[in-house]
Amino acid sequence: MRLVLLGPPGAGKGTQARILAEAMALAHVATGDLFRLHQARGTVLGKEAASYMERGELVPNRVTIAMLLERIQEPDCAKGFLLDGFPRNLEQARALDDALAKRGWVIDGAVYMKVPEEKLVRRLSERLVCSQCQAAYHTESAPPTVEGRCDKCGGKLYQRKDDSPDAVRRRLQVYMEQTYPLLDYYRTLGKLLEVNGEPPIEEVTQEMKRVLDRVGLASAKGRGVK
């Protein structure tokens, strides 16, 4: 099965993607995490991406599409995958569909996580991220057990540069201009599923499972697996 998670910055895509990918035995592919990994390694791609990410702009399609298409050819993606943060504009969505079609694959569903803007700003301003495994925490709604340390791997927690108020404002604008129109793209294809991303994390997970179950996509054996 191949799923896409859609939603504004801070909607909880990464949080839910980690839970669902594990529960459904899918590979979790997050373009933001891939860029941050490149930055941590100091690669040329990482340096180029950083200059866009810090300002809240999208990294150019040329770089992003190539990186994503390479990633989904890795063996762990053969069992199915959950995309988090990709596609983010129409060109990316079309490039993804074209590449999948060449392998006889399709996107089975696109889950849109809806959250009001004032909540997004609050979530991002107090988010902490693991410097090693990139798991997200929140000082109020999802605090780590040991302050400053990741529950999963013990990595040091830090605040992302693009969670500054200016960058968040720009990310929300970019989302509305470039990513929001993808809802129509997937709606027209009959693939759009909607989930309320406002309730606590566990409740959102349950709703996502219910929504996926309703259309026969709740397990990796869903209709898209070959």
Ligand code: AP5
């Ligand atoms: P990326 O890393 O993808 O960031 P994003 O899409 O802006 O999403 P976020 O990671 O900010 O939020 P999220 O929805 O994953 O929320 P999370 O689960 O962390 O991209 C960063 C940058 O990389 C982009 O701006 C761009 O520059 C570049 N990039 C990436 N992909 C690209 C692409 N395809 N094309 C071009 N450029 C690209 O949760 C947020 C917080 O809320 C956390 O603290 C969490 O603990 C908390 N939380 C989560 N759920 C709940 C809940 N239900 N209730 C209460 N708190 C919650």
